[in-house]
Amino acid sequence: MKLKYFLNYLIKPTLWGLALAAIFIYSPIVYKNLTNKSAYLPAIISYSDAVKKSAPSVVNIYSQQYINSSVGAKQQLQPTGLGSGIILDAHGYILTNYHVISQADKILIALQDGRLFTANIIGSDEITDLAVLQIDGKNLPVMPQNPNYVPEIGDLVLAIGNPYNLGQTITQGVISATGRNGMSATGRQDFIQTDAAINEGNSGGALVNSRGELVGINTSEFNAGDHKITYGISFAIPYQLARHVMQSLIRDGRVIRGSLGIEAENLDPLLARLWGLEAKNSIIVKKITPDGPADIAGMQKNDIILKIDGKDAVNLIVTIDKIAKFKPGTDIKITILREGKEQVLDVVIGELQR
Numbered sequence: 001m002k003l004k005y006f007l008n009y010l011i012k013p014t015l016w017g018l019a020l021a022a023i024f025i026y027s028p029i030v031y032k033n034l035t036n037k038s039a040y041l042p043a044i045i046s047y048s049d050a051v052k053k054s055a056p057s058v059v060n061i062y063s064q065q066y067i068n069s070s071v072g073a074k075q076q077l078q079p080t081g082l083g084s085g086i087i088l089d090a091h092g093y094i095l096t097n098y099h100v101i102s103q104a105d106k107i108l109i110a111l112q113d114g115r116l117f118t119a120n121i122i123g124s125d126e127i128t129d130l131a132v133l134q135i136d137g138k139n140l141p142v143m144p145q146n147p148n149y150v151p152e153i154g155d156l157v158l159a160i161g162n163p164y165n166l167g168q169t170i171t172q173g174v175i176s177a178t179g180r181n182g183m184s185a186t187g188r189q190d191f192i193q194t195d196a197a198i199n200e201g202n203s204g205g206a207l208v209n210s211r212g213e214l215v216g217i218n219t220s221e222f223n224a225g226d227h228k229i230t231y232g233i234s235f236a237i238p239y240q241l242a243r244h245v246m247q248s249l250i251r252d253g254r255v256i257r258g259s260l261g262i263e264a265e266n267l268d269p270l271l272a273r274l275w276g277l278e279a280k281n282s283i284i285v286k287k288i289t290p291d292g293p294a295d296i297a298g299m300q301k302n303d304i305i306l307k308i309d310g311k312d313a314v315n316l317i318v319t320i321d322k323i324a325k326f327k328p329g330t331d332i333k334i335t336i337l338r339e340g341k342e343q344v345l346d347v348v349i350g351e352l353q354r
Contacts, residue, residue, distance in 0.1 A: 047158060051170055053212030056112050056141035057087040058205055060162040061096055061119075061133075063104035077106055084161035084205030085109065085133065086143050086217065088246065094133040095246050096204030097219055098124045101131050109135050112168060123249030127257075129219060130242055132249045143206060146213040151175050151192055151238065159196040159218055159234070161205025171197040175215075176233075190317060191235040192216045198234035207236040214239045258326035259352035260299075260334075261292020266316050267304060275304065275337060282306050282337070283316050297347040299336065306342065307335035324352065 063081030083100030087093070094109065101107055107119040117135035124131035152175065159171045173196030194207065198218045207216040216236030248255040267282045285303045288295050305313045309332040313319045326332060328351040335344050 047156075047172070047210055050158060050208060050210055050212035051160075053144050054158075054206060054208045054214070055160055055168060055170070057143040058112070058160045058168065059085045059087060059094060060110040060165075060168070061085045061094075061100055061204060062108040062110065063101055064106040064108065065103055066105045080104065082162070082165055082201045083203045084201065084218070086204070086206045086214065087140050088143055088145065088214075088243075090140060090142055092135040092137055092140055093122070093246070093250060094119065094135065095217060095242060096131055096133060097217065098126055098129045098131045100204045101133070107133060109133070111137075111141070113141075123253045123255075125245050125249065125255045127255070128237060128241065128245050130217070130237065130245045130249075132246050144208075144211070144213045145239070145243075146211075147240070147243070149209065149213055149215070149239075151178055151209075151215055153177060155215075156210050157194055157196055157215055158208050158210075159194070159198055159202060159205065159236075160208065161198070161202035161218060163197075163199040163201040165201055173197070173232075173234075178238075190238065190241075191219070192238055194234050194236060195232035196234060198236075217242050256328065257324035257352040258328055258330065258349040259292070260294045260323055260347065261289035261350055262294045262299065263287035264305065264316060264319075275340070283313050283319055293347050293350040297334070297345045299334070299345060299347075300338065302338075304337040305334060306337055307333075309333060310335075323349065 061081075061083045062079060063083070064077045065080040066075040067078050068075055080103055081100055083096060085094040085096035085100075088095050101121065101124070104121075107121070109117045109119045111117075115137065117137055119133040119135050122132040122134050155175045157173055157175055159173065161169065163169050173194045175192055176195055177193040179190045192207065192215065196207065198205075198220065202218050203220065205218045206214055207218050209215050216238050218234070218236050220235050245255055262285050264283045264285050267284045271284075272282065283305050285294070285299060285301055285305065288299060288301060305319065307313060308319060308322050311322070326349040328349055330349045332347055332349060333344050334347050335342060337343075
């Protein structure tokens with residue numbers, strides 16, 4: 001009995017202890033895990049995969065212009081502009097801002113792999129400040145694109161470009177707002193607002209999400225006027241709009257937009273209440289182009305536009321975009337409110353002249 005007790009409670013535990021010790025000492029895997037402090041550290045949060053997917057397709061753009069030489073009568077090419085661009089197609093189509101290349105006589109494109117190209121201008125659109133260039137090269141890196149992605153406030157984004165010609169630089173931020181309007185000279189498009197740093201040279205570069213997919217085309221930082229410095233307020237042209245403009249420029253060499261031949265503004269909320277309307281769903285006509293589509297259809301100043309082709313006139317920007325997408329010559333119906341009575345006008349869409 002005493003021998004059995006001795007074996008069960010003293011010898012067996014001792015033998016098991018020696019066996020486990022041998023395993024720990026002679027097993028390199030277990031020993032490494034227990035002695036390596038990094039095994040207890042949390043995983044590093046990194047967006048390097050997104051950068052690796054998208055950054056190679058973001059190019060540096062160097063604009064050159066002929067100027068009179070100080071020696072002799074010959075003109076010389078000199079650098080006049082700096083910006084960025086995005087390769088969006090394997091055929092070498094590059095999207096950038098119009099203001100980056102607007103004064104250029106020659107455009108040089110530098111890829112991140114060291115290749116250098118001279119670009120041709122396919123077309124440009126001052127209204128949206130976009131331009132399409134093309135280079136002739138093989139095995140070009142193409143920016144990942146997801147037409148189904150919808151930017152949302154709070155989404156993490158990375159701005160990729162060549163600020164101050166320092167070389168390709170990545171800055172991080174979030175989407176601060178969407179649908180910002182009135183920020184451009186034309187006031188014709190909505191912007192994505194972000195707090196990712198965008199400086200001189202970033203224009204035309206990419207704003208991508210954490211998957212490396214294109215979100216927008218970096219355009220400008222906020223200018224408060226009077227040389228006021230602002231931080232954390234930058235704007236990008238949404239990818240969906242940029243893609244539409246790019247396709248039009250490649251197909252037609254220009255962007256063909258429908259027009260009503262009017263100037264309008266969002267309906268004042270007080271006036272809207274007087275008419276029993278929601279201001280967000282109507283706009284008011286302030287000026288009509290003589291012999292334009294609206295004038296021919298019988299539209300008058302101070303008419304309130306309620307619906308365009310059966311859909312609410314949500315606000316001025318949305319309505320302008322909706323009209324612009326109609327092909328010139330298209331017949332549509334516009335519902336207006338005049339002196340308290342609704343009317344439906346038949347309008348033939350014209351072409352916006354620039």
